[in-house]
Amino acid sequence: MGNNVYIAGIGQTAVSEHWDLSFRDLALDAIIRAIKDSEIDRKKIEALYVGNMLAGELAQQEHLGALIADHAGLLPIEATHIESACSSGADAMRRAYLHIKSGEIDCALVVGAEQMTDVLTPRATVGLAGATDADYEVAHGFSFVAINALLARRYMYEHNVKHEDLALFPVNSHANAVHNPYAMYRNEISVDTVLKAPRVCDPISVFDSSPICDGSAACILISEELMRDIGMEKRKDHCVSIASSACATDTLTLSAREDPLTLKAAKISAENAYKRAEVEPRDIDLFELHDAFSIMSAMSLEACGFAERGKGCTLAKEGQIALDGSIPICTMGGLKARGHPVGATGVYQIVECVEQLRGEAGKNQVKDAEIAMAQNFGGSGATVITHILRRI
């Protein structure tokens, strides 16, 4: 099945409104950090994978592979741009992983970058709606928040769940963001903060929604062969193994799903990732899930086998999602509080898993973390990419 693949370096930019940085400088910032962290000669990098969703629509800039390869001084290396809406970051990771697995290269650079605030056409909501179906949903005025509001309302009705139950997820994310220097919102909130906040689309309040923001994160991926060349033993505490990677899809439109309350692609993607890594949900020490909206956290936990159908909030109520719980989630703040610069998010999730597995997560360290899972969604779970990482 080809080579094993390792993450040898990570870098991230604090999520924020980066009006001071152009898109390319934003990407470059994370790239420089990742290269430095890897201690690998940048001449060893053979391919660049850029994850981004919105630069074409908001900044009229496509062709991001070559653009960033040039700006990072990496020409004439192979470069490409991967897009699968909000899962573009994890998708770029997966393509780079497969490239190394093919045996053709030994070192790839992955960067996820998104500039949503300082752009030519400031209409992030319209842009984000491109993750769902332009002809069958957006044409009817459906925005992304509206889709999640419908889901949340149905979920609450069907499973007898209250808004205060769902609110526990953003409360957890905010608590974890306090000690993450790269997080956008480093303040604690309470269930009351969520409930009393203005509604974006009822029942979703401002605090149920991840923010529109700018950010970038990067990883250096290497083959087993390169790992040996640079001295495996020396890098053992620093490198993390990609135990598995998997991708599955579902309909873009909610209306076309047999059961909108089941994230089918998340389930299949996670199951394939478990199988390929030869682990089970109970082996996962932490789970960076895609909490774009509170409702997604509950449904993700269920889809991935951590909770029964309709019981995702129970884990939160029991404190199991906290750093010392049975399945800590969003350990560095998640999409809600670290921030959700869409095409970058999947790479941030991986970077945070690596921090945890290296034991470098500071006050947010999950004790004895050996195996971490990251799951990135495009749209309302229409593309779902799961990675399982393991300490070596």
Next chain:
Amino acid sequence: MGNNVYIAGIGQTAVSEHWDLSFRDLALDAIIRAIKDSEIDRKKIEALYVGNMLAGELAQQEHLGALIADHAGLLPIEATHIESACSSGADAMRRAYLHIKSGEIDCALVVGAEQMTDVLTPRATVGLAGATDADYEVAHGFSFVAINALLARRYMYEHNVKHEDLALFPVNSHANAVHNPYAMYRNEISVDTVLKAPRVCDPISVFDSSPICDGSAACILISEELMRDIGMEKRKDHCVSIASSACATDTLTLSAREDPLTLKAAKISAENAYKRAEVEPRDIDLFELHDAFSIMSAMSLEACGFAERGKGCTLAKEGQIALDGSIPICTMGGLKARGHPVGATGVYQIVECVEQLRGEAGKNQVKDAEIAMAQNFGGSGATVITHILRRI
């Protein structure tokens, strides 16, 4: 180096202004044809790679992987969208090829699709400019035609070449398109037609430029193992081997290039492709090059080792680029006359190479074609992806 990869099926839609088809139906048309041509059970398809440049900007539709997987009835398979401007099609091919080479899957579907005429925001020229540098070129009013006009003017001055020399390329492409039922312009033209046509941007006339149009093309890629399973001998006349695949990059801006008249990425990409396939330029029986503008044909032939610097037009003058010449190019009409639906073009090129290698190119058949090369450009050669295909 992993598995060998074969092209087991091809499909294409006639390039045209498809006001009757939505983007997804356009893509589906080529997919159905490719699946049918492959005679492979569609349940065997494990991943979908969509090449597209402009759907986000012109139709506000991103997330094309899952969208097309759904529309083609392929859920919940893995799906993604690859973008590298006008080389998105070949880029999607390359990613699918690497996926199979990794050993993780045995069958992938690649579709390149682009709808440039019947869109929400009809501004293809602005969209296409996203292939170059939005901050440093487009902001100064540089369109894609303007870039090529500058290049052509400099090339003509430096190499003492006349417009009538460059005009031989579109004349060749139009001659070849006459017998291609999928081509947009099936009429012959003369050098005079090119010279007397209205200028788009002097010295580039309408007939030096590939058209804005809609189209889609698809391929089924399979592993050696699946090839054996379905009976290799039985498929020998139908399947074509991907002998090599390579990608290289250059600056997006012309101003940043040491020598704008050398297509450096095309040179590196071709050299890597030759090396990996263990062939030389003289072994290539036909060459589907990226004739987005006449000037690109001349420069491509030089970059890929078929002509000396500044001598690309000589090959045309000597008749060497014709179907019975030493290096037939654009054998089914090229970008100029078959048409250039940008994100689809790279897949059309591959499909046409397969037709030639199968001996199914009808009146355009290159005699005894054994080895074909396709080269797809993003921007003015800022991303260049080369594939070499071989009859088995």
